[in-house]
Amino acid sequence: MGNYDRGIISGLNGKKHNLNKYFNKLLEAEDERGYFEDLKKHTQELKDIANNTDDFIQKIKQIIIETRKLKKLDEMEIII
Secondary structure (H helix, E strand, O other): OOHHHHHHHHHHOOOHHHHHHHHHHHHHOOOOOOOHHHHHHHHHHHHHHOOOHHHHHHHHHHHHHHHHHHOOOOOOOOOO
């Protein structure tokens, strides 16, 4: 499990200190893979809203829904 996933789990559990720790590790990392800058931008956006747990949870739900659509998976209820 990577820092992104650990940060998400920490945020969903209301552990903002851990979220910041894991997201900061990701944001400070250097990586030449093409997708990494997009991941860092996305991570920063999540970090910016993490102080409001409701907004954070809604954003995660939105990400799950969009990802399932892109993968052509069936819609489902998301309970967090």
